[in-house]
Amino acid sequence: MKKYIKYIAVAALFILLCISVSITRRNSETLYDYALREPETAYAEHVTGTAASPGPATTDTESIRMTKTTVEAPGEEETEEQMAQTDTVYPDRIVYQPDFYYEPLSDDLKQRITGLSYKEDCPLPYDDLRHVSVLYVNFKGNTSTGDIICNKAIAQDLVEIFYELYQADYQIEQIRLIDEYGADDLLSMQDNNTSCFNYRTIAGTNKISMHGQGLAIDINPFFNPYITYKNGRQQVSPAGAESYADRSQPFAYKIDENDLCYKLFMEHGFSWGGNWNHSKDYQHFEKKAEE
Secondary structure, three states: OHHHHHHHHHHHHHHHHHHHHHHHHHHOOOHHHHHHHOHHHHOOOOOOOOOOOOOOOOOHHHHHHHHHHHHHHHHHHHHHHHHHHHHHHOOOOEEEEOOEEEEEOOHHHHHHHEOOOEOOOOOOOHHHEEEEEEEEEOOOOOEEEEEEEEEHHHHHHHHHHHHHHHHOOOEOOEEOOHHHHOOOHHHHHHOOEEEOOOOOEOOOOOOEOOOOOOOEEEOOOOOOOEEEEEOOEEEEEOOOOHHHOOOOOOOOOOOOOOOHHHHHHHHOOOEEHHHOOOOEEOOEEEOOOOO
8 A cells, every 4th residue: 555655746846846847947037038038139240349230130141141142252353354355355366165165376486486397487477376275085095285377267167177076086196296307297297296386388389388388287297198099100208108108908087088087178178198199198188277
């Protein structure tokens, strides 16, 4: 009997305690309740030694929104400023795709090529030439940046063609200005360098060659050599490329009528040296400037 009385007493004490806590919570005020009742005091900034500035109170949400606006605005202004600077520095740059563009020759580039690919007696105005920048896939399968100087008449063609070649992972060993070879065509070809402008006249004439006008380009020249015939004997340029003169043989980097490079240049109105009758220049594509 005493045991049951003990259990009843403990239960009664627990019930009284719960009732007491409930009454206390009903009569108490949380910080949230206080904030609703006294918003100006609850949300006022605490500033040591100075009085709070008068003005309408703001909620935490409003404060966050105001702070976010203040932070984002300078970033937007900087972006616009950077774009304006780009337009100022490169006002004549024509961008076909990111990293595929052409523009007039800079003063530094003019100085670099003068006396080399741009001979002292070159009658072609600098303004007729364009610096073309493209991406390409090299023989290691890596992406590289190539520089070309060409006639402004074919600059748009080149960025479009080289963009398609890049998208197709078409491999080109290197695309460097021929000035890096002292404007020596043979050295450039032996290094399998793809290049375009190099002022010169056609041998025995005063007529400017297509390369001299910046209207011709040579692609992977070591694997696609220039072949002439003299006294019934075949002559191959560059030296060392004789094994690539037989176009009936299959080998890598060969340009023929089934090759993507050939097809793209043909689509853009170029002619191919591989179709010449008295000589063959398998590396060579040229396009006449429109009158």
